[in-house]
Amino acid sequence: MYICLCKDVTDRQLRESIRRGACSFGQVRRHCNLGGKCGKCMGEARLIVQKELMNQGQTSTSACGNR
Numbered sequence: 001m002y003i004c005l006c007k008d009v010t011d012r013q014l015r016e017s018i019r020r021g022a023c024s025f026g027q028v029r030r031h032c033n034l035g036g037k038c039g040k041c042m043g044e045a046r047l048i049v050q051k052e053l054m055n056q057g058q059t060s061t062s063a064c065g066n067r
């Protein structure tokens, strides 16, 4: 599903960024080139990133920064 229509960023790309080591919303934003135009995506994107980071913390033994 597209989250950022201005930059063609999907929720899958956000989750993949976290799986590849992004530890914060800011890092995901930079990795995916998210936002920066209209800004309408930011609330939804932040929720997805927060949820995914929580899931990673609960299911992964590797802490962020040790990847």
Ligand code: FES
Residues within 6 Å of the ligand: 003, 004, 005, 006, 007, 034, 035, 036, 037, 038, 039, 040, 041, 042
């Ligand atoms: S929808 Fe993401 S900047 Fe416009």
